[in-house]
Amino acid sequence: MRTVEWKNHALHLIDQRILPSRFEVIAYRDYHDVTKAITDMVVRGAPAIGVTAAFGMALAAQQSPAKDRDSLLIDLDHAKEILDEARPTAVNLKWATDRVMKYARGLVLKNVDDIRSSVLAEAQKMADEDVEINIRMAKHGAALIHDGDSVLHHCNTGALAVVDYGTALGVIRMAHEQGKKIHVFVDETRPRLQGARLTAWELKNLNIPFDLIADTAAGHFMQSGKVKSVFVGADRITANGDVANKIGTYQLAVLAKENGIPFYSVAPTSTVDLSLPDGSHIPIEERPMDEVLNLQFNGERVTPEGITARNPAFDVTPNKYVTAIVTENGVVYPPFEEGLRKAVQS
Amino acid sequence: MRTVEWKNHALHLIDQRILPSRFEVIAYRDYHDVTKAITDMVVRGAPAIGVTAAFGMALAAQQSPAKDRDSLLIDLDHAKEILDEARPTAVNLKWATDRVMKYARGLVLKNVDDIRSSVLAEAQKMADEDVEINIRMAKHGAALIHDGDSVLHHCNTGALAVVDYGTALGVIRMAHEQGKKIHVFVDETRPRLQGARLTAWELKNLNIPFDLIADTAAGHFMQSGKVKSVFVGADRITANGDVANKIGTYQLAVLAKENGIPFYSVAPTSTVDLSLPDGSHIPIEERPMDEVLNLQFNGERVTPEGITARNPAFDVTPNKYVTAIVTENGVVYPPFEEGLRKAVQS
Numbered sequence: 001m002r003t004v005e006w007k008n009h010a011l012h013l014i015d016q017r018i019l020p021s022r023f024e025v026i027a028y029r030d031y032h033d034v035t036k037a038i039t040d041m042v043v044r045g046a047p048a049i050g051v052t053a054a055f056g057m058a059l060a061a062q063q064s065p066a067k068d069r070d071s072l073l074i075d076l077d078h079a080k081e082i083l084d085e086a087r088p089t090a091v092n093l094k095w096a097t098d099r100v101m102k103y104a105r106g107l108v109l110k111n112v113d114d115i116r117s118s119v120l121a122e123a124q125k126m127a128d129e130d131v132e133i134n135i136r137m138a139k140h141g142a143a144l145i146h147d148g149d150s151v152l153h154h155c156n157t158g159a160l161a162v163v164d165y166g167t168a169l170g171v172i173r174m175a176h177e178q179g180k181k182i183h184v185f186v187d188e189t190r191p192r193l194q195g196a197r198l199t200a201w202e203l204k205n206l207n208i209p210f211d212l213i214a215d216t217a218a219g220h221f222m223q224s225g226k227v228k229s230v231f232v233g234a235d236r237i238t239a240n241g242d243v244a245n246k247i248g249t250y251q252l253a254v255l256a257k258e259n260g261i262p263f264y265s266v267a268p269t270s271t272v273d274l275s276l277p278d279g280s281h282i283p284i285e286e287r288p289m290d291e292v293l294n295l296q297f298n299g300e301r302v303t304p305e306g307i308t309a310r311n312p313a314f315d316v317t318p319n320k321y322v323t324a325i326v327t328e329n330g331v332v333y334p335p336f337e338e339g340l341r342k343a344v345q346s
Numbered sequence: 347m348r349t350v351e352w353k354n355h356a357l358h359l360i361d362q363r364i365l366p367s368r369f370e371v372i373a374y375r376d377y378h379d380v381t382k383a384i385t386d387m388v389v390r391g392a393p394a395i396g397v398t399a400a401f402g403m404a405l406a407a408q409q410s411p412a413k414d415r416d417s418l419l420i421d422l423d424h425a426k427e428i429l430d431e432a433r434p435t436a437v438n439l440k441w442a443t444d445r446v447m448k449y450a451r452g453l454v455l456k457n458v459d460d461i462r463s464s465v466l467a468e469a470q471k472m473a474d475e476d477v478e479i480n481i482r483m484a485k486h487g488a489a490l491i492h493d494g495d496s497v498l499h500h501c502n503t504g505a506l507a508v509v510d511y512g513t514a515l516g517v518i519r520m521a522h523e524q525g526k527k528i529h530v531f532v533d534e535t536r537p538r539l540q541g542a543r544l545t546a547w548e549l550k551n552l553n554i555p556f557d558l559i560a561d562t563a564a565g566h567f568m569q570s571g572k573v574k575s576v577f578v579g580a581d582r583i584t585a586n587g588d589v590a591n592k593i594g595t596y597q598l599a600v601l602a603k604e605n606g607i608p609f610y611s612v613a614p615t616s617t618v619d620l621s622l623p624d625g626s627h628i629p630i631e632e633r634p635m636d637e638v639l640n641l642q643f644n645g646e647r648v649t650p651e652g653i654t655a656r657n658p659a660f661d662v663t664p665n666k667y668v669t670a671i672v673t674e675n676g677v678v679y680p681p682f683e684e685g686l687r688k689a690v691q692s
Contacts, residue, residue, distance in 0.1 A: 017644075018644075018646070020649070020650040021646040021647060022646075185656075188536065188638070188641075189562065190534065190536060190560035190561060190562050191560045191562075193641070193643060193648050196641065196648050196649050197643075197648050197649070200649055200650050200653050201650045204650050204652070204653055210653070210654075211654050211655055211656045212638055212639065212649060212653060212654070212655040212656075213638065213655065213656050213657075214536035214537045214561070214593065214594075214638055214657070215536060215560070215561040215562050215594075216535065216536050216537075216561050216592075216593045216594025216597070217593050217594070217656065217657070217658055217661075218597065219594070219596045219597030219600060219661065220593060220596055220597075220658055220661040221656070223596060223661070223662075246562075247560065247562045247563050247566060248560075248561075248562025248563070248565070250565045250566055250569060251562070251564065251565030251566075251597060251601055254565060254600060254601055254604050255597055255600055255601075258600050258604070292534070292558055292559065292560055293558065294643075294644070295534075295539070295542065295641070295642075295643065296641075296642035296643065296645070297539060297543075297640075297641065297642065298363075298364075298640070299642070300364070300367040300368075301367060302539050302542050302543050303366070303542050303543070303546055303558060304366040304546050304547045304550050306550070307546050307550055307556070307558060308556075308557050308558070309557055309558040309559065310531075310557045310558075310559050310563065310567070311559075311560070311563075312563055312566055315563075315565065315566040315569070316569075
């Protein structure tokens with residue numbers, strides 16, 4: 001199934017908090033629950049969050065008791081405000097709710113049930129587009145991976161981070177499907193371990209050779225010449241090409257540059273926020289400290305009781321460390337300002 | 347008690363594998379068991395390993411059935427070979443067994459029991475010297491920390507990594523004891539989590555303010571200007587000032603340099619290996635992959651079954667990223683070649 005899928009009058013999400021030990025799907029029929037699912041990271045990954053929020057809007061339309069168009073739009077506006085607050089950093093969430101809202105406002109329909117159906121159809125269209133966009137990105141990006149390469153990958157950017165296929169991991173998957181012999185260094189991505197849990201699970205299922213490494217070992221493998229390129233996703237890319245992405249991305253980018261290794265961010269143009277001039281304007285979510293503190297090892301809690309942690313969920317990689325940004329409309333090289341504008345508009 | 351302590355005719359080691367959830371001390375009376383304790387990381391930290399190996403030699407002398415000086419020296423030589431293989435990267439181990447061996451050979455005693463007693467006394471002297479050396483290092487290094495500073499610390503270099511007090515963490519502790527208001531960013535240090543387990547435990551007990559962070563967040567806090575200096579220990583420092591230390595050190599050093607933050611390695615001169623011209627000659631231990639794979643989260647194993655990992659335990663930081671090396675004989679600045687030679691000889 002898709003990571004984000006509409007069926008039987010409900011939104012179905014794969015519960016990513018418990019993978020790979022258990023595979024469970026949760027059905028949602030209330031957009032408030034969808035908001036919470038995004039906040040609690042049942043679903044994560046910028047593109048997956050975007051499409052989930054679009055279906056959240058479709059649910060809000062169905063939940064609304066409105067009997068006329070204007071009342072329904074007011075209820076949708078209210079739902080959008082709630083959904084937009086679910087997580088602050090990924091721009092795809094707001095991009096998706098903006099698109100649904102604009103679409104709903106633009107409808108010439110008067111019957112509220114027709115509007116409800118159309119909003120759902122638009123969300124479904126966004127889900128289908130997401131898959132198609134991922135394939136296009138993967139084809140553009142796969143040309144950057146050469147036969148025999150070992151590549152380093154951060155967090156999870158596979159099918160679980162989107163509706164299906166993947167962004168950065170989609171590029172790696174496409175290179176593999178093209179018959180290139182590749183190997184992936186999968187970093188764990190503390191604190192939530194999306195690499196150790198989700199990327200390892202996806203690569204294993206895809207039969208793509210990989211080794212898991214601690215986040216502390218990434219620099220060593222770059223320094224020792226084993227890593228030929230680094231691939232990451234993005235949660236928001238500003239007009240100048242600064243990339244907000246999962247915490248740990250910035251340091252990988254610095255290390256890649258220091259070692260002469262190309263560093264690629266793979267993201268759909270819905271991730272590009274041309275309204276922000278640079279990364280200093282991106283809000284960085286700080287998540288509960290328990291995500292850092294509740295680690296277990298050998299069956300016992302690792303950390304002493306009563307201590308504190310800092311837990312920023314994202315960081316910003318300045319554009320000078322980014323070799324290229326892979327979008328569904330092509331690979332954008334510096335200067336990013338012009339290239340990103342063209343990619344978004346094409 | 348000390349981390350490494352001789353009492354009641356046995357070597358006592360704090361079992362660092364189960365801290366902080368349990369505090370247990372293991373008594374050793376056989377040098378083969380001491381060797382295994384070093385390999386299994388009951389005891390870790392280059393200076394602690396060195397003194398432990400010295401006591402291992404003392405145990406070997408007591409275990410030896412030799413009735414004459416020459417036979418005892420042969421048995422000691424054999425024990426040294428076994429102890430030296432316990433872990434390959436930290437040079438303090440071989441430094442300590444070399445010193446005991448040289449000391450034993452130099453003795454003019456003929457009675458083997460007198461030799462046994464003298465070897466034990468020498469090991470005890472090394473333990474006492476280690477504490478005194480740590481205090482001297484801490485005083486030299488504390489001058490590098492200013493009132494109000496937040497400093498970043500990697501792995502564990504506190505009392506648990508030495509006989510008592512600490513190397514890099516000793517410097518931080520001394521600055522605190524001098525009344526400076528300081529704060530420490532403690533990184534977890536995957537895979538064995540010495541930061542999350544041991545450093546957090548020591549700092550909590552010392553009432554030094556700190557926050558635990560994921561290894562992925564170190565770069566972000568440097569980039570955002572919060573980190574004023576970085577302090578790490580060392581497992582081997584070559585003649586040119588290259589520093590082998592816990593995996594993850596290299597990337598912290600690169601990030602510090604990129605952000606204009608001073609990067610300090612704190613280590614006794616017993617860590618300096620003048621026989622090696624540079625870090626490319628240092629053997630890097632790769633430990634069992636299960637250290638990466640057996641992580642738990644929310645009560646469940648994190649990683650899928652049947653996957654592989656790479657687990658280098660150390661990396662090498664080229665001297666160009668090192669601001670200074672703090673030894674018991676003073677702070678050594680570049681060019682390190684000359685300064686380290688003087689520090690070792692003084």
